[in-house]
Amino acid sequence: MTNYKPKLVCFSCRFGWGYLGDEAVLAAQIKNWIPIICSGKIDAAHIVDAFRRGADGVFILGCPEGDCHYQDGNFEAKKRVYLIQKVLRSFGIEPERVRIELSIDPEGKRIPGLVAEMTDVLLKLGPSKKVETADRVAVAAEKGK
Numbered sequence: 001m002t003n004y005k006p007k008l009v010c011f012s013c014r015f016g017w018g019y020l021g022d023e024a025v026l027a028a029q030i031k032n033w034i035p036i037i038c039s040g041k042i043d044a045a046h047i048v049d050a051f052r053r054g055a056d057g058v059f060i061l062g063c064p065e066g067d068c069h070y071q072d073g074n075f076e077a078k079k080r081v082y083l084i085q086k087v088l089r090s091f092g093i094e095p096e097r098v099r100i101e102l103s104i105d106p107e108g109k110r111i112p113g114l115v116a117e118m119t120d121v122l123l124k125l126g127p128s129k130k131v132e133t134a135d136r137v138a139v140a141a142e143k144g145k
Contacts, residue, residue, distance in 0.1 A: 006122035008032060009050040010115055012061035013039045015069040018108025026108045030115050039063070039100070040073020044084050047098060056128040057097040059118045061111065065102050074102050094125050 009032045012018060018026050018035065027033055032055070036042065039062030050058050060081060062074035078100055085095035099118055105111060 004123070004127060006056040006119050006127075007054055008057045008059055008115060008119055008122060009034065009055045010059045010061065010111070010118075011036050011039065011042055011046075012111065013037075013063055013069075013074070016063035016067075016104045016106075017061045018105065018111060020106040021108035026111060029112050033111070033115075038068070038070045038073040039077035039102075040068070040070055040075075042077055042080065044080060044087075047080075047084050051093075051097075051128060056125070057099070057118060057122045059115065060098075060100040061105075061114070062100060062102045064104055067104070078102065093129055096121055096125065097128060 010030060011034045014035050014037055023035065039060050042060060047058050060077055062077050063069065065074060065078075068074040081098055081100040085098055088098065089095050099121075101114060103110075
């Protein structure tokens with residue numbers, strides 16, 4: 001396992017994270033970085049799909065609580081992460097593999113460091129179990145809305 005390099009998928013809100021920075025530079029620094037219009041647009045299926053495609057973890061960067069461009073998108077994303085963590089645990093997958101950070105970083109300078117912290121967590125956890133029951137995880141999380 002010494003050669004293990006965790007695959008982390010990072011979704012970040014365009015209105016709170018890196019909008020003043022150079023997107024190409026950030027993309028070069030952060031593998032599997034996906035800028036999105038709002039963290040609230042991420043649903044359980046996106047998270048499960050990341051695991052199905054080989055991710056060891058998913059990290060979501062959203063706007064600070066009470067300061068979402070789309071009113072409550074970050075609150076909805078936080079609820080989804082909580083629910084998906086519960087469902088993952090019931091399938092024997094560590095809930096720490098999914099994390100949400102609600103803050104702001106217009107220049108995107110903190111993103112690489114936060115991704116590195118999450119990658120360290122994944123290194124300690126080791127490779128993710130294959131999500132053979134991914135569809136059931138997504139259905140269970142969606143029902144919990």
